[in-house]
Amino acid sequence: MVQSEIGDFTWRSSPVVRELGKANSYWLTIVAGMVVPGVKNLLQDMHKKSRRKGGDVGVLLLYLGLLGFFFAVYHVIYVHGPQYLLPKAWR
Numbered sequence: 001m002v003q004s005e006i007g008d009f010t011w012r013s014s015p016v017v018r019e020l021g022k023a024n025s026y027w028l029t030i031v032a033g034m035v036v037p038g039v040k041n042l043l044q045d046m047h048k049k050s051r052r053k054g055g056d057v058g059v060l061l062l063y064l065g066l067l068g069f070f071f072a073v074y075h076v077i078y079v080h081g082p083q084y085l086l087p088k089a090w091r
Contacts, residue, residue: 050058076084083091 046062047059050062052058054061073085
């Protein structure tokens with residue numbers, strides 16, 4: 001029933017997604033498969049070290065630091081655009 005009401009939803013998506021769809025999703029999957037485990041291990045290691053060295057206060061400081069980092073990234077993207085996350089020579 002929902003499919004008949006919506007129709008073919010792929011044609012409602014952006015033209016860029018339709019054009020680049022399969023090739024980009026393939027490479028995105030490969031890159032994500034390599035990057036995500038590394039980020040996960042890094043965050044787990046940071047959590048263990050902060051818990052071991054600082055207890056609950058260490059974990060709280062870790063979370064506040066991560067919150068500040070992600071807010072700073074969000075702010076740069078919102079105010080200047082995502083290209084400003086790259087080094088100046090790469091823009």
